[in-house]
Amino acid sequence: MMEDEINQTELDRIAEEFSLAIRRGESPSIDTFLDSYPDTSGQLRELLESVALIEGLKRETGSIEPTREPSLNIKQLDDYTIVREIGRGGMGVVFEAIHQSLGRRVAVKVLANHLLNDTKHLTRFRREARAAARLRHSNIVPVYGVGQSENHHYYVMDLIDGMSLKDWQAGLSDQRRPELPTIDVAHFNTQTETSNSEVSAVSDTDRQMDAAGVSKATPFATDSKDYFHWVAHLGATMCDALQYAHTQGVLHRDIKPANLLVDRKNEVWIADFGLAKLSEQQAVTMTGEVIGTPQYMPPESFDGTYDIKSEVYAAGLTLYELLALRPAIDGKNTGDTIRKATAGVSISPRKYNSSIPRDLETIVLKSLSHNPSERYQSTGELRDDLHRYLLDRPIAARRTGLLERAVRWSRREPVVASLTFATFGLLSALAVVSAYGYVQTKSALSTAEAATRSAEQSLTLKTDASQVAEDQRVRAEKNLQVALAAFDQTMQNITDRGLETDADVLGEVTDTTAAGVTPEDAKLLQTLLGFFDELAANNSEDLLAESAVAAQRAGDIYMSLGKLSQADRAYSDCLDRYAKLSQLESEDSSFTISRATVMNQLAVIASLRGQLARSFEMFSSTTELLESSEPALASHEGRFQYARAHRLFASLGSRSGTDGLQQPQGVGLIPRRPASFIMKLRAEQEFESLEKAIEVLGTLIQESPDDIRFQAELARVYRDKAKVASRAKRKSDAEEAVKESIDRFEKLLSENKTSDAVRYELAMTLISTEAPGFDQRQRAARADELSNQLLANSPALPRYMALKAQSLENLALLQSRAGESDLAVRNLIESIQIYSSLIAESPELSLYETRRSQALESVADIKISQGKTQEAIDFLERAIRRLQPSFRQPQMSPVARMQFQRMRQKLARLKESQ
């Protein structure tokens, strides 16, 4: 008994010795210790192992503040007289100080000695601090430099009269203790009005007053529109400062709310440039020391990668936190935090605050993409998208929300959690392979499909019949996830190839054909659209917004491919969903605007297909819809769509190719309703509509002079005005409008020299047949030049080919008038060839058929004037033969019907004369 107790005491003594050795920083080996003591019962080894474990853990989780803090009685550091301590953090203590020579108040951060106990690190720190000191930006806390006084290394920066966002937020969320923390991280710099003369310590009450001063500058509720604007503005400012620093080759490396100060003027400041690097360098050699908080570390930084895109992520985390009023990454314990930080952000901020605008959320989530290449590629890009959001312009980021959806779903469906893993795997497989190109993406997609199916099958086996309905919902949701991921990847591929889509650049999906899509894109997208079709059955409300967006994108693609009836169907589906969404969230005007956007697209399709009645109907409902929603009409986007609707209405005739139609002929051939509508589209009404569009766009341009879409739309309005004026035989009006449109587009092009979209629009005005007397030769030459440039940039693009064909026709017309018949015929034949290939690619575009027939007829006319009757007959027969199949279809445009009739008559006369 006694022996046992002595034994225990001895064991304890050895353990204590062992502990002390570890605490002294030695790395004692258990074996060595065991050698010097006979291990009485194997218990000693066990004991020492436990000690090693616990002391080891403690060192890993060890103290983060310097154990040897700068002594509190520092009074003077070189030329700086310390006034008071204003905060402390991981790297040292911050004092308010007065620079004696300049009489200026500054913040001095005295660094913990142990951070700089190595010459190499000291040199590095000084170099970093010098780089930081070179930064000159209105939102970066100026760094004055570093110094060393006795044993203290210090870092001098400007004293900002404000508080960190961390403190600001803490004050917001702490209901019970509305006053702000009295001590906080190093960057908490407060300053009282009077303390210039007072060198005494500042009481807590004063600090609280300071805090209140800042709080007053942001008086809005954290779910108000003003608040979200403030956050976006703050984010844009922060990104601008970061972008600047990046161009100077300086990374911040520790962006987080605690490092962002807001001053009394509500300006944001980034603090501590050049310091994070220091601790990171230290971390390599010293264990247990501080670097950024894992909560604010991008996933890739755990692998030792940190670059500009990591700063985008960190900026995104800060924005997330400001929106959701909670950190994006917040583990329930140590391991959890790190796991979550490495896994990335998976919960949408809207989950915490449903009034966060979707666009803003989309921007934040894009910055927080786990894969750095899917983020904004620079803080400048993030800033620009935030500006777009602030200006109510469409943002560049596309909604995905996939991860969140998947995670949310897996929480709801623990039974089928394995399925979620499968989905995750597929998504990442997609992300990886798509980098290698389409073939791989496509095969990944089919693999994804197959794997999804087999997962579904096993799921079906596991569940009862009663769950079938649920399974279907789950399947739909899962398919949507896969499809959206692949879709976004494809759209990204398109963007990466540098092709601009018109919808993004000029606010309109092209009204002729094909944005920047190639046949390869088309094939892949076609495959993907199958997924979207599958979703038609899905009525899940929380996926409604996603499926609406999916349908809209499907419509955009079909439209780009010239598949008008499919586009029509997709847009109509999309419209239903947006209508349902506006019912569900009636206060959200963004759905109203989305509806208007889609309805305008439907109107364009209807007019392209010659369905004037439907087109007219769309116009009326679009304008009614927008007029009934005050917030929609108050927004830029809503007004833009309103102006578009008015222009589309006025250009119904010209768009559908019916503008040449003077009066209905051959009663049986022309559908009655459209004809009567055409008659109703009186020039006066159209002018009125165009004037309205001009008025609305005028104010939009005034408010956002930099938004190229508004300017382009206005120039388009003038182009259409010329058409209406020309039809109304108001020659001078037409000429004036054409001139206005050309001038506006030329100006726009000179400001956006690389924009093919603007180049294209300009060419479209130049080749319009209105105001023929105005500069015709020059216009034709310029249009041909532009179409050649466009084709040189993107040879396979249908819309540019169509432009070239039209330009050739234009030239031919002038040449034929000048008597250069052979040249004219050659150009016409070339344009016919172009049209033929276009029709082969997109058989639904009636416009091309009409144009091709027109070109064929023009050749025939030239042949007639040359007396070559047989050749003329051949061409006319060809033209008729080509139109024949369309003629049997009810949706053939009236103008094509008329043309068809006219050519048949002409042919009959020719044959007769022969």
Add this chain to the structure above:
Amino acid sequence: MTDAASEIADDLLAEMRGGSEEALATVFAHYRERLRRIVRFRLDHRIVGRISDSDVLQETYIAAAQRLEHFCKQTEMPAFLWLRLVVGQQLVDLHRQHLQAEMRDARKEVSLQPNEPSPHTSMAIAAHLVGKMTAVSEIVARAERIERLESTLNQMDDLDREVIALRHFEELSNVETAKVLKIETAAASKRYVRAMTRLAELMREFEQA
């Protein structure tokens, strides 16, 4: 660390026991870092952002000065352990004050294993891990190890856990631990060895599970 007490001159202790605040200041400065360790260890993560450990120490000093006469009466009590008691009282008050809504018994919360680690803990771990540029899998594994230890400790008997806390987190000597727990030093040793052995067992079970 354990030798620290002996470094204090007896006459200084006598002065302190005699009620000299100047002596208290010197003794307090001497133990400052050890006391800070206790504060850091015991301070709930939820109030870490609101109060710094220097604040707690400052308040502890004021409280110690006010209650110096209590120390004078307790002739058996080593100065360090007495200061530790004062720190503990300060912490209980602070927790009560800050976390009133969230807890009924503040004393209970001031325990070895807070439910959640302080953000500082995570920060230091991450710093360490990142410093070594380890792979993600390794980081997760390590985080799991820490988690495992935490939950193992939570499984243990209250007194065993307290012994480990005192010995390893507050870095008290066996003699001090015995005094704090009001038991004989031999019993304290026994308790300690038993607790550590039990920990080793639990960790093994964990690894096997």
